[in-house]
Amino acid sequence: MDRKHCSLNGTIYELEYGTQLFESSNYTNPTEEKAINIYNQCIHQEHGKNQxxxxxxxxxxxxxxxxxxxxxxxxxxxxxxxxxxxxxxxxxxxxxxxxxxxxxxxxxxxxxxxxxxxxxxxxxxxxxxxxxxxxxxxxxxxxxxxxxxxxxxxxxxxxxxxxxxxxxxxxxxxxxxxxxxxxxxxxxxxxxxxxxxxxxxxxxxxxxxxxxxxxxxxxxxxxxxxxxxxxxxxxxxxxxxxxxxxxxxxxxxxxxxxxxxxxxxxxxxxxxxxxxxxxxxxxxxxxxxWLVKGAMPLTVSGMFFKTYIPDQALQKAKALTSDISNGVRDAVLLKAAWMDQATQEAAVDKLNHTLRMVGYPEEFVRNSTLLDELYAKIQVKPSFSDTLSTIDQSKSWINLQKLSLINARDNPFDPTDLTSANAAMEADRNYIVIRAALLQPPFFYADGMDIISYARLGFVIGHEFTHGFDIGGKDYGKDGKPFTWWTNTTQTNYSARKYSLVDFYNNISTPNNSVNGRLTLNENIADNGGYRAAYLAFHNFMRRTGYRIKLPGLEDLNEDKLFWLIAAQTSCTRSPFSGDSSHAPLRFRVMGPFMNNADFGKAYNCSLGSPMNPRVKAW
Structure with a gap:
């Protein structure tokens, strides 16, 4: 995998919102009107034509x-x-x-x-x-x-x-x-x-x-x-x-x-x-x-954002991201025994400088002129084929004109689709992106189900943060520029420690569903870090706010048990063979981190040495 970009595409499904955005006439600026008109033209002129x-x-x-x-x-x-x-x-x-x-x-x-x-x-x-x-x-x-x-x-x-x-x-x-x-x-x-x-x-x-x-x-x-x-x-x-x-x-x-x-x-x-x-x-x-999303991704993303993501949700998501960042510091970086003190200090400094891009670039919501200029070459012509030609010309121009632009690190949103339920760590600019579609159920709730938000979206965010400090993130400094901040001692310790995690995942495979611990190493490290950061952040949230919850029918489960149960549901799938070249199958993306987490064993009273609470933790 290209370590410049890391995302959870292997885990998170994409939330489809169908045609609701385009079948409404509720647009607030000329660019949104253009997107709706292209959709309608596609429906009425393209469909029904013979070959x-x-x-x-x-x-x-x-x-x-x-x-x-x-x-x-x-x-x-x-x-x-x-x-x-x-x-x-x-x-x-x-x-x-x-x-x-x-x-x-x-x-x-x-x-x-x-x-x-x-x-x-x-x-x-x-x-x-x-x-x-x-x-x-x-x-x-x-x-x-x-x-x-x-x-x-x-x-x-x-x-x-x-x-x-x-x-x-x-x-x-x-x-x-x-x-x-x-x-x-x-x-x-x-x-x-x-x-x-x-x-x-x-x-x-x-x-x-x-x-x-x-x-x-x-x-x-x-x-x-x-x-x-x-x-x-x-x-x-x-x-x-x-x-x-x-x-x-x-x-x-x-x-x-x-x-x-x-x-x-x-x-x-x-x-x-x-x-x-x-x-x-x-x-x-x-x-x-999909045609309109591909032609005007930021316009469609803005329409999605304004329709489905209320401001309350955005603000809570930003607060959650801050809590998870603290969880990464305390539960992952400062607990990493393979990092020496100098490396830990550099890691915390880098974390403090990591930019957090949550939801959608707000300047595009406030100032639609930016989108008008970006998609100015797209025109709705009488003929749909001519409209498509302007879309192609717009894509080519948007691509080429980036040669004349200087990338500002504090404005890193590329003109891409932000409606997919996904998050990513951009190591070479040291920022994390949590896309708008994640700021809604089943990953995030703005109305009081905070335990779900921490257990699901919190894990996703913690996973991505952790990537900034792994074998790929080590070569980029706090400003995103090439800089190796691991010491030689830390590099040596990591090289020795990683084999424990590789062997651990190789050994939890089943005959019909295997894990390649070497190929999935970086994602497995991020999974372990993500759950630890999310769990600590949730406990800090409960201490800070007094938050408590009981779910109907599950009254015998306290907050700790509920957290791990809900977190496991993040990786639900009908298919047992759900991994890829860099991600373990989803079954093991739950089992692996939980087996390595003493807090899970304590919550469910797993005796030390039992399958879900081994005496020696691999990571």
Missing amino acids: ESKDRIILGTVDDLLDGWSPMNPHRNVSVFPLDETLIRLQQNDVDTVGDLHVDENTLSSDENILYFRVPFRLLERAAQWGTSALDNTQLSELENPVGSWRTIVQRLLRAANTSVPWSTVENRMKKVIQLDTVLAEGYTGDYDTGKRITFGDLSRAPYRSRFLTNFLSLFNALLRASSVKFQATATTKFGAITTSYLLNLDKTMTQLESNGDAGRATLADWLWWNAVDHYLNRRTNNCV
Whole structure:
């Protein structure tokens, strides 16, 4: 896992609010009205169209982007095909071609953004779904992607195009496209390194030889100018070359295409057409809620926040977060025997400087002009397909314009969806985000069921806080900048102690449901810390307020027993196989931390040495 981001996606389900936000006419600013209008247009114009009508719209959109170029065009002239201009136009419309040009925080310096040249995800998907074996007619039935085999798709589009070009000609052209897809995808060997940096100038000299890469600086700056982005790259500007093997293979492939003259140029143009078609075929217009969320995430998040999260809930959640922070200090950091005193002091200092982003960025609630400016490029056109084009252009612009921005650590909300029930620790800026959807049942109650809030949301927050001090968090200081604050003694102690926890989780596996203690180590540490911080914070809350509770039918359970019972329900699932590569199955995300917690054993009178209260605690 990328240690820059850690979240509870493996544990928390997403709360769906359906279409209620968009089927209401209750909007408070022009951006919200725009979101509702796009949703309504999606419902009324997109749904009910037959496939041929949709195909004709896609062909028309792609024709506009490629100046009429298509494997089905009987009048195409490759000598006048504007390759560079087409690449720019496609990227402006959020269509990935030879690379996914993604702008994000510089993992080596979080106060700036840089370009990352990534392998296009759809390229890898297409190669996996079709590949060179798709050229064999006998295997077509087994080579279906969500919208059909490539032959099925292209034959369907050919009928919609009503062209004089025969299928045999189109098929031969498309075979070259599928082969190019496969050759490019084979260049990715899994060498994924977010810290790899090269300069634009590096692409202009050996080992790179293709016109495309040696001219990439000029092409990229032309894209920025065409997109009205106030940034200019130079030969010394660094970018993230995440996959060097893919870049080298891309250079080799482009060199071969360029050396083939018009034939190679025609294949590349056909391949660009195929990328655009694939983009529009796979766009999620069948779910209008998700479409609007993807187009205007902060607007939808604000609508959700104002509709479902009252101010009382926000204030209580902020107080809870403060209590959990104190719980992390006293129950996790100051109790960590493997940390020496110097490391503990540095950890507490870092905790005191951790920013807490709870709910939704309030400046967007107070000042809707910020969202008006962010989504200004999105326009509701008479035609839904034209509206979608403005959405694509907006996504591309929002991505590229981040190059001109300096990241302010006290305003770290990215323009992403905050309606998912999730929390995250951003180690490289030292802040924790608790998204708005978590501030409601079943994780959080603002009306008196405080025990549930501490046991469930408190655990989630404690889990994320703990990540700031683990093997990933140790390399980032209190301001989020790279800085190793563990001493050598602490590093040695941790290295020895971690094997106890690895073995512990390996050994609590069952024949039908196993845990890989090594792969899940960091998440298991965070789970143990999360429950300890939440339990201590709840006890401090009871002492401070006199809070007591008895639940009907469970009168024999005191507050301690109720806390652990409710906390365990955070990980309820119907499936016993609910883990992933970094998270243990949910059963063991309860059993493991509870077995390691003496307070649980005391609450339920588990005798020392019993299965749920072992004599030696692993962590």
